[in-house]
Amino acid sequence: MMIPLNRRRESPSQTAGPYVHIGCVPNFCGIEGVYPHDLGDTMVNDQTKGERITVTGTTFDGTGTPLKDAMVEIWQADAAGLYNSPSEIRGTADTNFTGWGRKAGDYATGEWNFETVKPGAVPFPDGRMQAPHISFWIVARGINLGLQTRMYFPDEDNSTDPVLTRIEHQNRVPTLVAEQVDASTYRFNIRLQGEGETIFFDF
Amino acid sequence: MSNRKPAGGFFMRDTAWHPPALTPQYKTSVARSPSRALLSMPQTMSEVTGPVFGHNILGDLDNDLILNYSQDGTSAIGPRIIVYGRVVDENGRGVPGALVEVWQANAGGHYRHAKEGYIAPLDPNFGGCGRVITDDDGGYEFRTIQPGPYPWPNRVNDWRPAHIHFSIFGDGFAQRLITQMYFEGDPMIWQCPIVDTVPSREGIETLVATLDMAATLPMDARVYKFDIVLRGRRATIFENRMEGT
Numbered sequence: 062m063m064i065p066l067n068r069r070r071e072s073p074s075q076t077a078g079p080y081v082h083i084g085c086v087p088n089f090c091g092i093e094g095v096y097p098h099d100l101g102d103t104m105v106n107d108q109t110k111g112e113r114i115t116v117t118g119t120t121f122d123g124t125g126t127p128l129k130d131a132m133v134e135i136w137q138a139d140a141a142g143l144y145n146s147p148s149e150i151r152g153t154a155d156t157n158f159t160g161w162g163r164k165a166g167d168y169a170t171g172e173w174n175f176e177t178v179k180p181g182a183v184p185f186p187d188g189r190m191q192a193p194h195i196s197f198w199i200v201a202r203g204i205n206l207g208l209q210t211r212m213y214f215p216d217e218d219n220s221t222d223p224v225l226t227r228i229e230h231q232n233r234v235p236t237l238v239a240e241q242v243d244a245s246t247y248r249f250n251i252r253l254q255g256e257g258e259t260i261f262f263d264f
Numbered sequence: 265m266s267n268r269k270p271a272g273g274f275f276m277r278d279t280a281w282h283p284p285a286l287t288p289q290y291k292t293s294v295a296r297s298p299s300r301a302l303l304s305m306p307q308t309m310s311e312v313t314g315p316v317f318g319h320n321i322l323g324d325l326d327n328d329l330i331l332n333y334s335q336d337g338t339s340a341i342g343p344r345i346i347v348y349g350r351v352v353d354e355n356g357r358g359v360p361g362a363l364v365e366v367w368q369a370n371a372g373g374h375y376r377h378a379k380e381g382y383i384a385p386l387d388p389n390f391g392g393c394g395r396v397i398t399d400d401d402g403g404y405e406f407r408t409i410q411p412g413p414y415p416w417p418n419r420v421n422d423w424r425p426a427h428i429h430f431s432i433f434g435d436g437f438a439q440r441l442i443t444q445m446y447f448e449g450d451p452m453i454w455q456c457p458i459v460d461t462v463p464s465r466e467g468i469e470t471l472v473a474t475l476d477m478a479a480t481l482p483m484d485a486r487v488y489k490f491d492i493v494l495r496g497r498r499a500t501i502f503e504n505r506m507e508g509t
């Protein structure tokens with residue numbers, strides 16, 4: 062008799078559906094008085110270290126129509142490149158920065174906005190540094206398994222990033238790089254399907 | 265910090281076990297499914313770390329949907345139930361400190377939402393959201409009313425079985441999961457195009473909560489058990505040790 066592994070299988074994903082707001086951002090959808098504020102609505106305070114930036118964007122379907130019912134979560138390092146996480150062992154991250162944000166798209170336009178700081182660089186497992194980036198997770202009606210992607214910055218040197226340089230179809234890399242709107246604002250549109258389809262990862 | 269430890273990488277996600285992106289019987293997926301293959305990449309700190317949600321964010325009624333939106337102190341209308349279970353990982357270990365957020369329709373199958381169009385009425389005392397953070401063993405529980413089934417615009421006469429939506433945040437960003445819980449014995453589970461996106465009957469059955477009559481509160485509330493499994497982690501200290509160091 063061999064040693065049994067006794068592994069379980071991950072619970073299968075199901076779509077977040079059109080009413081994800083009720084559970085995840087109830088104040089946004091008018092359900093007030095249950096939670097004091099929506100989790101992830103604020104990532105920074107006036108003591109947060111680093112360069113303040115706004116990251117905005119819209120999620121589009123394969124017909125070019127904006128998704129008005131998507132929810133986006135982001136996770137990023139602080140300005141020094143440290144994650145505000147118990148498993149961050151390289152140092153202590155800025156306690157005035159959560160690193161995690163959650164926003165729903167506007168009902169009318171589908172646009173979402175994060176007020177955050179520009180992340181520092183974080184190493185790849187082999188020790189090489191990755192270019193500064195923000196991790197994204199996108200859920201919505203019609204998305205059966207949450208989509209993972211990354212946003213890179215147009216004003217950083219992305220040429221030696223270990224993830225970007227590993228991508229076979231280099232002509233798709235620009236789908237991961239935000240547009241600079243002004244000195245402190247970046248636009249990162251996500252295209253779920255078709256021309257300019259954003260690269261989604263399986264990590 | 266004494267409680268800090270390096271996070272092992274997550275086991276590979278079995279994408280054949282999850283629903284595929286394109287599931288034409290669920291029409292909205294057709295234009296919202298990526299047409300290119302997901303790009304596989306090694307996990308980095310960006311994927312294996314995640315935020316912590318302390319128990320201090322919780323209010324006393326956060327896990328009590330029967331009362332947490334009550335306008336006048338009376339209970340929400342519907343069959344009273346308690347849902348409990350554990351959040352575990354693929355190694356079978358409880359995941360402590362996981363944020364479990366739930367949302368659901370009311371007993372008539374109507375959501376409190378601007379985009380809701382079903383004829384069934386709102387319950388003025390039911391909001392439909394709740395949350396809980398798992399205990400040291402991964403355990404959680406919340407109290408609610410059993411949601412109703414409802415029709416939805418897909419094919420001309422599609423109905424959702426009664427269900428509760430779950431969002432689970434474990435300890436790493438690449439572990440993020442949203443799923444739905446169904447109720448044991450509901451024949452509508454097997455007629456739903458969204459349930460049907462899960463490729464195997466075995467997989468669907470893991471989303472069906474079991475009635476736990478022994479745990480039921482006499483003259484008060486029935487109890488359903490629902491366990492959730494998140495991606496497991498490799499636990500070797502050798503994973504990121506570089507050769508020659």
